[in-house]
Amino acid sequence: MERARQILRSVFGYNNFRHQQSDIIHTLVAGGDALVLMPTGGGKSLCYQIPALVREGVGVVVSPLIALMQDQVDALTQLGVRAAFLNSSQDAATQRNVEQAVRAGQLELLYVAPERLLMPRMQELLAGSRVALFAIDEAHCVSQWGHDFRREYQQLSVLHQRFPGVPRIALTATADQRTCEEIVAQLDLGDAARYVHSFDRPNIRYTISEGNNPRDRLWRFMEREHAEDAGIVYCLSRNKVDQVAAWLCQRGRVALPYHAGLPEAVRRENQARFLREDSVIIVATIAFGMGIDKPDVRFVAHLNVPKSLEAYYQETGRAGRDAQPANAWMAYNLQDVINLRRMLGETDADEQFKRIAHHKLEAMLGLCELTSCRRRALLAYFGERLPEACGNCDICLHPPSTWDATEAAQKALSCVYRTGQRFGVNYIIDVLVGKQDERIQANRHDRLSTFGIGADFKASQWRHILRQLIAQGFLDVDADGHGAVRLTPSARPLLRGEISLQLRQLPARETARKAAKSARPVIELASADQVLFEALRLRRLELAREQAVPPYVIFHDSTLRELASRRPLNDEQLRGISGIGEQKLARFGKEFMAVIQAQTDAEREA
C-alpha cells in the first residue's frame, strides 16, 4: 500500500484516497476480486489504474465506450503512464504495434472493447503475456434488465476460467439490487469483495420549477450562474433542440445541437467541440450523453420533464463529475406534462408497459411537485436513506410556503364534475369566478351551484391551482386534443373530505424572488485571482490545442483555481497543488508558473 500511496502522489498528484479507494486497491493488489458500485465522478478509475501500476504486467480494461478510449489513453499518457487501446477504429498496422508492445511487456494499461477481448487472437496474446488485472468497466451492461445491455459482456466469465490467478474488478455507477446480482452471477464474482458507495451526488444542486417561458428562465439562470461554463440542455424533441440552440447562439453563447436526426459527422463534430473547447453548451435530446465523461460540465438543464426518475438522475448525473459544485436545473410547464401523458396514452405498447411507464412518469412528477427536500426523495426512490434534509436543493434553500388548499380544490373538482367533464381549464375557471359569458349561459352553467363559487380567487390564481391539481394527478387532461379535464379516481377522497391538500403558495414574480446563492466553486477566487484563473485557462486551451487533447486532460479547473489562489512559483510549491504529479510538473510547470509570474508582476505595477 505504501507503493500505491506513492503512485497516488507522484503520478496523479493527489494527497489522499477518496471513499473506499484505498480498500479496493488493497484488495486487488493482494490478488482478490472486487465489485464496485460508486456514483459517477466518485473516482472509479483509480481503483484499477493504481493496482495495474503496482502489480507486474499489463492491466486490461474492458469498456464498451470506444469513443472514450482515445481520451482515456491521452490522459494517462499525460501522466507518464504507458497506456494504449485496441479497437475497431484503428488500422491493422497500429493494432499490430499495440499487440507488439503488449507482448514485449511495455504497457501498463490496455483498453479493449468486449468483443475484441473475446477474439481468439486477443486471448492468445494475453495468454502469452503477463496480465496484472482485468477491470470490467460499465459492468451493468451485463444485465438484460439494464438500459445498456451488451451481449458480449455475458461471455466475460471466460476470463475467470482462462486466467484464474488474475484479479478482476467490475465497476458501475448504475445498478440496482437485481442488476448487481446479475453482475455477480454472470461474471462469476461470487467471492468478490463488494464495495457499495452512496449514490448521492452532494455537489449537485437540484432545482425544479414550473411556470411559463422556461426558455427565458433558462437564460436568466445561465447568465446568473454559468456565463462562462460548459453545460448540457436537454429538450424532448429534435425540433425544440434546433430552436433552442439557435436561440442561444443569437444571444451570444456557443450552443450546438445534438440529436439523432443530424448527420453522423455533425454529431461527432459537435461532441468533439464540447469536449475540446471551453464554455460550449450542447443542446440535445436524450441521445446525447452515454459515455461522456467530461468532468467539468457545470450544469445540466432540462426544458422538459424527463420520462422517469431514472432518466432524470442519469442525465443530471453528467454534471459535476469533478466533484465541484454544479447545477441540475429544470423548468417545465403544464403543457409538457399534458403532452407526455398523451404520448404515453397513444403508444402501441402493451398495457403492462404503459402501466409501468405511467407509474414512472408519476414518480417524476411527484419529484417536481414536492414541498420537501428533493435529494432525500430522489435517493429514497433508489433505496437509499438520507438522514437529514440536504441543504443543497431549491426546497432546502428556499422552502416554499404552502397553504391548505383543500376547500379550493374541492370547489374546482366539483365544478369540473358538474359541468360534465367536457371542458378545458379556461372554461372551468370562467365558471368558478362567475364570468358573464354567452357560452356558459347557453350551456346553462350559470345556474349551477358552482357558478361563481370561486370568486374569492382571481383567474390567474385558479389557473395555478388547477395546474397543480393536474400535475398531482387529481385531474386528467383528455388525450383527444380538446383538452377537456376529467376527475381521476384519486379525486374522490379529496372531494369527500377524507384527505386534505397542501399546495405551494402562488409564486411571487420571478424578479422579486430572493436571488439564490449561486453554486460557486469550492475555492472562491478574489477578483485578481479570477483574472489569473482566466489567463491560466487560456494557456491551458492553447496547450490543449497544440497537443490535440481536451483541456481537462492537461489540468482540471479545480487545479487551475488552486494555482490562481496559491500562486506557486517553484517546483516544491507546485507539488503541493492537487492534480499535479511529477510528469505534469515536468511538462507544464514552467508554462503555468510563467503565467502566474506575469500576472503577479502586472499587479505590482498597477
Ligand code: ADP
Ligand atoms: P468515475 O469513473 O467514478 O466517474 P473518475 O475515475 O473519472 O470517476 O474520477 C472523477 C474525478 O475525480 C477525476 O477527475 C479524478 O482524477 C478525480 N479523483 C479520483 N480520485 C481522486 C482522489 N483520491 N483525490 C482527488 N481526486 C480524485
Ligand code: ZN
Ligand atoms: Zn434538499
